[in-house]
Amino acid sequence: MAVYRSYKTAVLWGVWIICAAYIFNIIGLYTIYCGPKGDSAWVNAILGVKEAYAESIEEPKLLLVAGSSLHYGLSAAQAEETLGVPVVNMGTHAGLLEYAYVRAQRSLEPGDMVIVAPEYSMYGQGHLLSAVRSDYLVSFDKAYLRGRPIAEQFAIVQGYLNPIHRLKKHLDYIRKRKKNFKNKRYFKSLNNQGDESENVAYTGESYPRISFKTDFDSFAPRAVELAHFIKWCQINDVLVFMSWPGTLEFKESTLNAARLEQFKDFWRSHNVEILGEPEDFCCAPEFLFNTQYHLNLNGVAWRTELLLELLQQSDDYQQWAIKRLGQ
Amino acid sequence: MVELDVSTSDALVSFFNYSLGAVLSSERKEVRVCCKCLLIFGVVVNVGTLAYFKYSDFFIENCNRWVGTQIPLLEFVLPLAISFFTFQQIAYLVDSYSGQTQEYDFLNYCLFVTFFPQLIAGPIVHHKEMMEQFSSSSAKLLNWRNCYYGLFILSLGLFKKVFIADTFAVWASAGFSASAQLSLVEAWCASLSYTMQIYFDFAGYTDMAIGSALFFNIKLPRNFNSPYKALDIQDFWRRWHMTLSRWLRDYVYIPLGGNRGTASGVYVNLLVTFLIGGLWHGAGWTFLIWGALHGCACIVFLFWSRRKMQLPKIVAWAVTFMFVNITWVFFRADNWAQAMDILHSMFALSTLTPEILMGLTDVPIENVMDRGEFQELFPWIFIFLLVAVFGKNSNTVMEWRLPVKMGVALSIFLFLLGSPDVSQVSEFLYFNF
Numbered sequence: 064m065a066v067y068r069s070y071k072t073a074v075l076w077g078v079w080i081i082c083a084a085y086i087f088n089i090i091g092l093y094t095i096y097c098g099p100k101g102d103s104a105w106v107n108a109i110l111g112v113k114e115a116y117a118e119s120i121e122e123p124k125l126l127l128v129a130g131s132s133l134h135y136g137l138s139a140a141q142a143e144e145t146l147g148v149p150v151v152n153m154g155t156h157a158g159l160l161e162y163a164y165v166r167a168q169r170s171l172e173p174g175d176m177v178i179v180a181p182e183y184s185m186y187g188q189g190h191l192l193s194a195v196r197s198d199y200l201v202s203f204d205k206a207y208l209r210g211r212p213i214a215e216q217f218a219i220v221q222g223y224l225n226p227i228h229r230l231k232k233h234l235d236y237i238r239k240r241k242k243n244f245k246n247k248r249y250f251k252s253l254n255n256q257g258d259e260s261e262n263v264a265y266t267g268e269s270y271p272r273i274s275f276k277t278d279f280d281s282f283a284p285r286a287v288e289l290a291h292f293i294k295w296c297q298i299n300d301v302l303v304f305m306s307w308p309g310t311l312e313f314k315e316s317t318l319n320a321a322r323l324e325q326f327k328d329f330w331r332s333h334n335v336e337i338l339g340e341p342e343d344f345c346c347a348p349e350f351l352f353n354t355q356y357h358l359n360l361n362g363v364a365w366r367t368e369l370l371l372e373l374l375q376q377s378d379d380y381q382q383w384a385i386k387r388l389g390q
Numbered sequence: 391m392v393e394l395d396v397s398t399s400d401a402l403v404s405f406f407n408y409s410l411g412a413v414l415s416s417e418r419k420e421v422r423v424c425c426k427c428l429l430i431f432g433v434v435v436n437v438g439t440l441a442y443f444k445y446s447d448f449f450i451e452n453c454n455r456w457v458g459t460q461i462p463l464l465e466f467v468l469p470l471a472i473s474f475f476t477f478q479q480i481a482y483l484v485d486s487y488s489g490q491t492q493e494y495d496f497l498n499y500c501l502f503v504t505f506f507p508q509l510i511a512g513p514i515v516h517h518k519e520m521m522e523q524f525s526s527s528s529a530k531l532l533n534w535r536n537c538y539y540g541l542f543i544l545s546l547g548l549f550k551k552v553f554i555a556d557t558f559a560v561w562a563s564a565g566f567s568a569s570a571q572l573s574l575v576e577a578w579c580a581s582l583s584y585t586m587q588i589y590f591d592f593a594g595y596t597d598m599a600i601g602s603a604l605f606f607n608i609k610l611p612r613n614f615n616s617p618y619k620a621l622d623i624q625d626f627w628r629r630w631h632m633t634l635s636r637w638l639r640d641y642v643y644i645p646l647g648g649n650r651g652t653a654s655g656v657y658v659n660l661l662v663t664f665l666i667g668g669l670w671h672g673a674g675w676t677f678l679i680w681g682a683l684h685g686c687a688c689i690v691f692l693f694w695s696r697r698k699m700q701l702p703k704i705v706a707w708a709v710t711f712m713f714v715n716i717t718w719v720f721f722r723a724d725n726w727a728q729a730m731d732i733l734h735s736m737f738a739l740s741t742l743t744p745e746i747l748m749g750l751t752d753v754p755i756e757n758v759m760d761r762g763e764f765q766e767l768f769p770w771i772f773i774f775l776l777v778a779v780f781g782k783n784s785n786t787v788m789e790w791r792l793p794v795k796m797g798v799a800l801s802i803f804l805f806l807l808g809s810p811d812v813s814q815v816s817e818f819l820y821f822n823f
Binding site: 074226 | 806
């Protein structure tokens with residue numbers, strides 16, 4: 064009987080300890096744990112530089128917002144020089160989805176201007192979950208994570224359930240943090256404005272071209288969040304423009320034309336001026352760096368010049384510039 | 391035409407088998423007369439359902455290729471565990487026909503077919519070995535001893551699957567996806583990684599099935615008995631997926647004639663049995679080739695052993711292990727070309743120059759697997775191969791003299807180490823079959 068009781072005690076202790084480890088892990092995820100993978104640690108490091116520059120600007124400024132197609136695809140420094148206004152390249156990672164707009168909001172002030180040029184995946188039908196977004200929120204922005212709908216929080220946290228794995232990652236992070244930042248590993252080629260300047264070469268590799276297989280759903284979560292951002296900007300006196308990512312020519316698909324037209328309708332329906340046509344921003348393979356969205360320095364110069372030319376022709380921009388000078 | 395969804399068709403097949411089993415086991419003379427016809431009908435319906443869902447696209451694809459037809463593929467979503475429960479229900483029909491089944495409550499029958507720990511990837515159980523346990527009054531009581539061992543075995547299985555098999559899976563996938571460019575070393579790394587992956591994956595699943603069934607006081611039959619300890623191919627099949635081997639022996643090999651008859655007849659029976667075994671694993675030529683290779687190996691072994699020839703133990707083990715390792719390449723490869731690429735690289739001995747053999751130059755490595763240093767992988771393959779060959783078998787876990795407190799501490803550690811992050815979906819390999 065005593066032996067039998069010892070089995071009962073052992074099993075109950077075992078189950079309790081396992082449950083306690085999971086509860087401790089979940090509490091840790093919402094409070095102290097950091098353990099970012101390469102991508103989100105990199106995003107955090109470059110966002111720090113970009114936001115620091117944005118914060119240091121006291122006059123009305125221009126923010127460029129999107130994923131890595133912007134980080135590796137436009138030159139804020141060149142724009143600043145041409146336009147004579149402070150410009151910040153807020154491009155980081157397309158996987159941040161709506162969180163890229165949330166971070167832009169934190170740097171925007173009334174009277175500012177923003178150009179949004181999302182990658183086509185940022186319009187996607189899917190939910191608001193991606194590995195890099197989840198990793199970033201768990202590691203660096205727990206306050207935002209706690210404010211998200213419960214179902215979304217659950218979906219994010221369930222990817223980080225292994226207590227030992229998570230504790231190990233956190234300890235690794237603490238051990239490596241100082242070293243990484245000391246070496247400036249994540250942003251060694253970043254300029255003040257947040258542009259990446261190391262994407263010099265054309266690698267000669269071929270990258271997949273983009274095509275569309277479904278219709279655009281303007282009620283899908285990603286589109287809804289984008290609409291919220293536009294509305295927030297309009298309410299807060301931030302002038303919004305839209306532009307297109309630089310990439311290769313589209314892969315042939317019967318749905319391409321309709322889908323691009325749906326994108327344009329979406330922006331028009333929110334009273335946002337569109338700078339150029341998607342095809343204007345399609346480039347030769349020689350302008351690419353290391354993905355179909357990342358441009359090398361020649362590509363960056365070409366795309367920046369094209370965008371600025373389109374922007375300077377806009378009446379809204381001219382009025383904004385005059386108003387800014389008046390201030 | 392009414393389209394049936396997968397779960398409805400599963401339920402209908404279960405009800406069909408249950409009803410037919412009840413009729414087949416009837417002792418009334420007038421019913422017994424046509425029992426054999428009914429049994430054949432039942433087997434045909436079960437095999438037909440399996441063929442319809444699992445093999446129709448394979449058949450159409452080959453028709454289109456060889457005959458030149460252009461029939462569109464049906465692209466069915468394969469019902470979960472169809473291969474397992476079809477075999478289980480065929481066994482039930484045959485057992486009913488031969489009077490080996492006794493209880494015919496429909497709910498219990500459904501439990502027998504869908505008992506969750508073993509539904510998806512085995513063991514393939516017999517009606518008679520489960521029904522007695524289901525109806526036993528002790529099955530309905532909480533047994534802390536069984537819970538303790540259940541937790542221990544479940545944790546052990548989880549650790550084997552998530553910690554070991556999934557780690558090797560990364561290497562195996564990287565290697566097989568870059569099959570055309572592998573160097574000799576990388577090809578061996580890829581094949582040995584898969585050999586380790588499938589071992590720990592299936593051992594892990596089996597442990598988890600046995601462990602979770604123990605929580606309900608159900609003892610599932612052994613399904614895995616350290617197969618890499620095998621000294622010959624027959625021994626391997628007595629240790630690997632033991633309940634499938636048992637099923638194939640009882641319901642295919644023996645009905646075909648088994649060991650009776652002429653030597654050539656026995657060889658044909660063996661080959662047919664292994665071809666069916668290969669095809670059962672998947673609708674593809676690579677599975678058929680894998681089955682055929684194992685069938686041929688068994689024939690060679692039979693021929694060899696009938697002449698009382700014997701190899702030294704270490705040589706016998708090495709030959710068996712290398713054969714199993716090489717045949718897993720066909721099992722894992724997506725197609726014939728990929729398998730041949732890997733095998734070609736594994737045996738590209740011309741790349742081993744005298745300088746390399748004398749240790750003057752490093753073995754060329756293409757680095758196409760892009761998974762870091764190979765020096766890191768070899769020790770792990772070696773360590774886990776030692777575990778597989780010399781380690782204690784989890785079937786004997788109840789005999790381990792482990793203090794209870796230490797056992798539970800070990801269970802907690804293995805469980806937490808093996809517990810997956812839920813977003814990392816990693817299927818058991820045998821789920822696909």
